Amino acid sequence: MLKYEEIIEYIKNNIKSEKLNTPKKLPSIRSIKELFQCSTGTVLKAYEKLEQDHIIYSVPKSGYYIVDDFHNPNSSKQPMVDFSAVNLNSETFPYKNFQHCLNKSIDLYKEKLFTYSDPRGLKSLIKVLTKHIQNYQIFTKPDNILITSSSQQALNILSIMPFPNCKSNILVEQPTYYGMIKFLELNNIPTLGINRDFNGINLDELEKLFKYGNIKFFYSIPRFHNPTGTSYSKFEKQEIIKLAEKYDVYIVEDDISADLDINKKNDPLYSYDTSSRVIYLKSYSKIIMPGLRVAALILPDLLINNFLEYKKWTDMNSPILSQGALEIYLKNGMFDSHMKQLVSLYSSRINCLKNILLECEYPNIQYNIPESGYFSCIHVNGSVNYDKIITSLYHKNIRIFDTRECFLKEYKCDNYFRITISEVNEKQIKKNIPIILHSIQKNLN
Structure with missing residues (x-):
């Protein structure tokens, strides 16, 4: 029996014998770690499995607790x-259709699956994407599109690489996507915030931050913002672009929900950009299946070589199989x-x-x-x-x-x-x- 399985059995047995009972808190991760002489990761793995099985639940900044009726074998707990x-x-996963695309991808790109490939991404996919993203009023050259292993990878690289404006601070909306917050905090990257509520953003405050804040780039989710669900107006988008050009600030536009927008006139920030200030990011994982891990990134010319240098030494290249399958999925109309x-x-x-x-x-x-x-x-x-x-x-x-x-x-x-x-x-x-x-x-x- 593996160590984490021993921990699971220990917890279950203690619950059943009522040594642990609701609403009693579970032993701390540290105490279990010492008891079983194992790593923190092993204890976390055991607790995560217990949580998945609906035996325990976690409370942020408090710990783990026993689900009310686990000790009662006759309980009929409803699903979460x-x-x-x-x-x-x-x-809603398109399993069968995407399986067909994966099989086709293996046939088409079997030789490339076993070798390193272009860190820019699969050229045939980029060609398809160049046409596909025109549906979002995005017009660019294939050379400006790069494929990354998820949007998170793109954000991580952009956050650590130097920019042509030689500035160091990253500006984020408050609140914003927690994955971006976590990466910035874990890597001690200097970050500033600007409030975004149901009424949008204060453009005067944004101008002051752009002018005096030494801002490398402004990370923004203009459409269906995470977590507020709000979207910028056309006026706000145009003003943000003007300020970015005026104060030499780049904008990273995370357009996670572009495909779900029923308003076809709701154009992205990128479509208003005339000075190559906007970096456009679009993930396909959230709308097809999470394990796909493919995102498209559109970069201004000045940033491409530097980004590729960082990406190359992050993962060499993004998985070809996923890229090939997405290419086929887009081309044959299954995506639409x-x-x-x-x-x-x-x-x-x-x-x-x-x-x-x-x-x-x-x-x-x-x-x-x-x-x-x-x-x-x-x-x-x-x-x-x-x-x-x-x-x-x-x-x-x-x-x-x-x-x-x-x-x-x-x-x-x-x-x-x-x-x-x-x-x-x-x-x-x-x-x-x-x-x-x-x-x-x-x-x-």
């Missing part, structure tokens, strides 16, 4: 309703068919969410529900017991994302609750959103 997930529900179904599904869920929220009136709670996309957001006027809300909802088999993770340490805020609709159906939305709102209201100070 997950309002935190961004990835597609497994039922998949997106029509997904847009229809997500729009129905968003509309359902909007209707439910409009029916629930709480004076201290505001909502932002976009027309489409993954994200909607609840904002609370006043302070709340955030940990208690997450824990109480978990006991009711409802999982929500800890939106505090989307803030830099100095901007930490407990007023936002991101709600995603990727993993939930309309029936679950109707039943559980009122429960979430009631729990927030109940724990409002």
